[in-house]
Structure formats: structure tokens, C-alpha cells
Amino acid sequence: MIIEILEASFLVLTGLMIAYLVRHYIFTLAVLKDAGKKKEAAILENRVHVLSVSILIPAFNEEMVIGRLLQRMCELTYPADRLQILVVDDASTDGTGEIAEEFSRLHGQIEVLHRSEAEGRRGKASALNAGLNIVKGEIVLCFDADYYPQRDIVEQLSKVFEDPRVGAVQGRVTVLNEPENIVTRLVALERIGGYRIDQQARDRLRLIPQFGGTVGGFRTDLLKSLGGWDESMLAEDTDLTFRVYLSGYKIRYSNEAECYEEAVESWRAYWKQRYRWARGHMQCAFKHLFQVLKSENLRFRERVDALFLLNVYFMPVFVLFSWIISIPLFLLGPPPWLSLGWAAGIFSIYSFVGNFAPFFEVGIGAYLDGRTRAHWLVSLLVFAFLYNIPICTKALVDLFISKVAGRRSVLWDKTIHSGNGNSYIANQNKIPKRY
């Protein structure tokens, strides 16, 4: 009986893994098919109505990086009279508030909201909600303090709102401090796969492009009607993605709207960041899975994609689980289909397609970006893959324990930004030295 259960579990898990791998493959082919087409330019003069845009920048102790972002905000090509830039200083204890104030004095479009210790430090969602209460624009965009956008990013992001069915937009994130070390280089490769292929394919195939929490935004009315960001969620961005879809709107991804981020620079910081993402994503899966499956606002293909997207952080746990059960299954008495030859056959196909899938996705993304040297590191992504197995397993176990024990599951752990990315910006001499 035990062997039969193990066999069934093993088959289900292998089937799930193969389904994800086929998905990677379809996404890559979809982007390849699209790569020869000409891109549409975001020309503001062609628009009937130039939307007013508010940019929210939540910041807690970001003095090392906030200066370069605000400097960039002053260089944006979008008409300044249609732009409101709101820095939410989340009770910072360093010079973040003073830097923002200094920019605000010099540039009328920049405003600063200072939160007291009593109000602030409750996470990014809380800071964003505080800002949402006072935004004036028809569109609200969000940028993290360590980001550095291209100058016409607002034009690029806002052009998708010409379609009334679109409720939100997501731009592309690329790594600014990529040459720093092996961690930043691998994160850069993950970003290439995630945005250049995954997000773009989901947009191209009209599936569910995901709002990533930054370099993106919403129709202000829609966001307010949804109640803003859910402060009880660790992955408030994924949560909002599904709330937008459930309310009947779509999200578009704009690959032409690029923004640089300062990636984590150590394996420890990588662990903390991915743990938060994994746990938050799993939290969203429990919250939205059944609503998504029965929603009439989603087409069948969107529901299928939502199923994959919501469960993506469970996959490393499933891989570990399938490894564990394959050993007793093999040693206790392999069933006919699991004799060495056929098992190796099944596993070989899986390993071939399986190992190949995420890697070819990243490889093709790097190729399309013209990143020839980046190809050479694709094989090393296996270390990041292996590292994600304990991260996601711990996230699931901790989430389970917090549910059982009834503890609050939101434990915001801020990513520290060193400001090393400043040295990769050509106009760094324009950023005042003290920042």
C-alpha cells in the first residue's frame, strides 16, 4: 500500500514538473516568434490625452541610493506639469528624509510625506497606502528607492492605459550592479529569464503578466477601489496582480520600459529576499487559488496560467520531495515501470527537458538582449536553483507553522542597499557627492 502511494505521488510530481517545463518552452518559443517584429514607439504627441501621473517612492533608510533616483526623476522627459513625485519617508533614521526634502525644495514636482515612528516602519505596503491617500494623478506608478529608470519610462508605462481594459502595467527590471560579483551576475540572468522571456511571453500570449511591486503602476481609481495594497501580505504585489484580474481588468507588460535595480550582493541577502518572495507567494496561493479557478473574469488560459504562477514557489519543494520518495521507491522494490532502464528513460527525458528548460529560457533572453558574454554563466544557474530548494522549503514550513500557531505571518525584512550601483551610472558626477 505504501509503495502504491509513493508511486502515485512520484508520478504526480513528475507530471507537475514536466508541465512547468513545457510552459518554459512555450514561453521561449512565443518570444522567439515575436522577436522579428518592429516595436511601437511611445510618442506622447500622438496621444489625445496626456495622463497625469503620480510616482510613489516608499523609502526607509535609503540614503545611499535615494539621491540618484530623485536626480533621475528630475531628468524624466514626461511633462513636469503632469507629474507628481511623492517620496514616502517611512520614519527613516538616516538622511533619507533630508535628501528628499532638499530635492523637493529645488524641484516643484517632488513632494515628501514624512511618517512618524508610530505610523511608519510597517512595511512597504503600509508606506504605499499612506502615499496613495494623497496622490493626485490618474495613474499611480511605484519605484523602489534603489531603482534607476530610463528617462522616458513614464511615456512607456503610461501608453498601455490607452486601452480601457488595462488596469495595471509592469516594466522591465535589469540589474545595475551586475559586474559586482557572482551573485549579482546570477541575479541578472534570472532577471533576463523572468522579464525578457517570462513576462513578455505572458503578455504576448495574453496570459497573466505579473505586477512586480516596482517599475509599474495602476489606474488610481482602480487601486483605490481595490483598497490599495494589502498590508497583511508579504508579496503585496502578487496579491494585487490577482485582485486586478479578479476585478475584470488586465495587466500589460512593457519590455521597452526599462529600469535598473541594485541587486542583492551576497548569498545571505539573496536568501532573505527570496525567502520573503517565496513565503509571500505561497500566502497568495492559499488566498487566491480557488477564487481564480472559479472567476468568470478570467478566460480558461488565464486560469491555467494563474494556477502555474501561484504555485511556482512550491516547485522547488516538490523537486526535493520527489527526490526523497524516489529513493525508498527504488530500494523497497521498484515497480515494473521503474526498473533501471525505464526509470532512467523517464528521468532522462525529464532531466533533458527539465534541466534544459529554464536555462534555455535565460540563454535565449540573453541572446535577444545582445548579451553574448552572459551566455557563458548560464550553466552556473544550477547553484541558484539548488539554493532555492532549502529557501522555498523553509518558507513553506514556516508558513505552515505560523498558520497552525496562529501567528502573524508578515515579518518584513528590508533589503539593505549599499549604493555600489552608483558607480555604474555614467552621469554619477551629477549626483551630489554626499549622497
Add this chain to the structure above:
Amino acid sequence: MSEKRREKGDRVGVLAYKPIAMGDRKLELRSSHIVLGFSAAAVFSCAILFSHYVSVESVFMLIAFNFLFVSLTFPLNGSLAAKVLLLSAGNIIGVLWVFLSSMFVHAVADYFGAAFNALYLILGPFVNLVWIVTFFSLSLTVLASAKNRDRD
């Protein structure tokens, strides 16, 4: 800051002012390449299928490799000759790899018994990854370089 880093920094900074910062390689999709690629893959797959030197599981692997490789690299820029050459090299390396690794697995399994087979079940995919992904990234580099030569 090292020279290399300065160079990279300048590149990123300058590109950050452009609408498409990371560059955007345009593909000239040639259906003839894809059709010929799949034909070549079918020939290689049949040759492997009817050979007596490769085990059943390795046959599956190499057939999967052929069709995945063609579908992903033949739509890219570059000459047909380069692509067919890469496909042939992939098949030769693949056959050699599975031949050597199967001999290794049999030898070690004889010595350690069934426990090693179970271990190999888990390690196998990672061992295969060494040549598959490396060969794939090498092929992309070759094709990207070929494109640059064409442009120059």
C-alpha cells in the same frame, strides 16, 4: 574601480538614456532553416534510434535534444551551415557522453550495488546538465558572433 568595471559602468550608464537600454536583437526568422533543421534532426534521431551502441534511455535523451536544439537555435540569426555543424557536434558529444557515463554507471553500480542506482537517479539530471547547457550556451555564443560578423 577597475578599468573593466569602468567600461561596463559607462556602457550601462550611456545605454540607460536610450529607450531600449539593453539592446534588442532583431531576428530574421527563416523558415527554410527551421525546416532543414528539423529534417537534419530527424536524420540524426533515426541514426541514433537504429544504432546498437546507445541504450534505450539515451536514445530518448538524444532525440529530445535534437528537436529542442533545432526549435530553439535554428530560428536565431546565423548561417545554416553553422547551425547544422553545431547540431552535428551536439549529437557527437551527446553520444560520447552517454556512452562514457553509462559505462561509468555500470562499473560503479556493480561495485556499490543498487544504492548507487538510486543515487544516480537524482544525480543523473545534474550530470547531464553539464554538457547540455554548456553546449547550448556555447552554440548561442557562436551564433551571436556569426551575426556580428555578418553585420560588420
